[in-house]
Amino acid sequence: METIIHTKDLQKKYISGNREVPVINGIDLEIYKGDFTIIMGxxxxxxxxLLYLLxxxxxxxxxxxxxxxxxxxxxxxxxxxxxxxxxxxxVFQDFNLVPNLTFLENILIPAYLVKNDRKALQGKAKRLMDKMGILNLADRLPSEVSGGEQQRCSMARAVIxxxxxxxxxxxxxxLNSNSSKAVLDILSELYDAGQxxxxxxxxxxxACRGNRIVYIRDGEVEDEFRFERTEPVKAKEEKLLAWLSGKNW
Ligand SMILES: Nc1ncnc2c1ncn2[C@@H]1O[C@H](COP(=O)(O)OP(=O)(O)OP(=O)(O)O)[C@@H](O)[C@H]1O
Ligand SMILES: [Mg+2]
Structure with missing residues (x-):
């Protein structure tokens, strides 16, 4: 397996008033290319x-x-x-879209900062919006659409x-369960394509959308395991639940 990110004795302390709050306490972690790694705890x-540090x-x-x-x-x-x-x-829990920009503009901003070919980028943004099922919302502001639609926009922005x-x-x-499923389906599709x-x-x-589960406790990696790629979803859910129960999760 090819490593894409690795950490060595990673530590993070926040300063709160005049007190140090240790939050990440010496993490050695390898993240592998092509994995859909899940972090629980x-x-x-x-x-x-940990994700902000990575x-x-x-x-x-x-x-x-x-x-x-x-x-x-x-x-x-x-x-x-x-x-x-x-x-x-x-991709953030609360979407983090720029409120006074349209969906299309939100997706294009990071692209324009990296590349110049605006015409090609607009085409790409529209293809992504189509794939995410939000092409009809290109001219809407984030405040004018649902949370699920905003998250699909932020996914398009993340992959542009x-x-x-x-x-x-x-x-x-x-998100509600229908919107969650739409977002997870997009992540699964990206994963299947090698992302x-x-x-x-x-x-x-x-979590069962992923193939590797990493469990964090008190800022350390406590344990991890991998699903077999062919395991049915129900079996995955049972296995994960049993594993987590053993951790007083
Ligand atoms: N900016 C900050 N200043 C001080 N303490 C912080 C700061 N950010 C996070 N913490 C503290 O660090 C600890 C870990 O926070 P973190 O947000 O990483 O937890 P988490 O596992 O993501 O929790 P949750 O499941 O609730 O999202 C918490 O005790 C939190 O209060
Ligand atoms: Mg958190």
Whole structure:
């Protein structure tokens, strides 16, 4: 298996008042190319923080993060911004769309920052919107559509620059079950096409879309396992539930 990201003794402490709050406590983790990696763990265990560190949204306190051969600990903000735009597609729980831009504009912004060929990019954005089932909403503002539609727009935005990896922090956390399914179906389709994905989720069904589960407790990797690619969904759900029950999840 080819490694796409790895960390060495990764640590993050937040400063709260005059107190240090240790949140990530020495994580050595390899993320493999083509995997749909799921991060689970109880609330406050550090899942979001880990994803922010891996994506460069937050700097680590100490330790190393490598994206293939590129160190992303201690690099300049300018280089980090470039990596975030070109190498990583991030999907947030609360969508994070720019409120005064249309769907089409929201998707095109990161693309225009990377490439010049506006005509080609508009075509690509529209093809992605079509694939996500939101082409008819190209001229709408985020406030004029549903949460599920906003999340599909943010997925189109995340993939427009053909990122090496997609990172999603509870992408269905604010969605009803129909909208969740639509978003998860898109992630599954991307995964089937070879896209590397990391997703944080609390939800067993969502987690079963992935092929590797990593369990975080108190800012450390406690355990992990892999599904067989051919296992039926029901079997996956039972296996995952049994595994999590053993962790007092
Ligand atoms: N900016 C911050 N300043 C201080 N403490 C923080 C900050 N961000 C997160 N924390 C603390 O770090 C710990 C881990 O937070 P994190 O958001 O990574 O957890 P999580 O596993 O994603 O939880 P959840 O499942 O509720 O989303 C929590 O105790 C949280 O209060
Ligand atoms: Mg979180």
């Amino acid at each position: 109880s609330s406050g265990s550090g899942k979001s923080t 994506s460069g949204l937050e700097p680590p306190t100490s330790g190393e993060i490598w994206m293939e051969q590129q160190a992303i600990h201690g690099i300049t903000e300018k280089l980090m911004t470039k990596l975030r735009r070109e190498v990583i597609g991030f 620059n053909d990122p090496q990896i997609i990172m999603a922090d509870e992408p269905t956390g604010n 590397s994905i990391i997703m944080v989720t609390h939800d067993i069904k969502s």
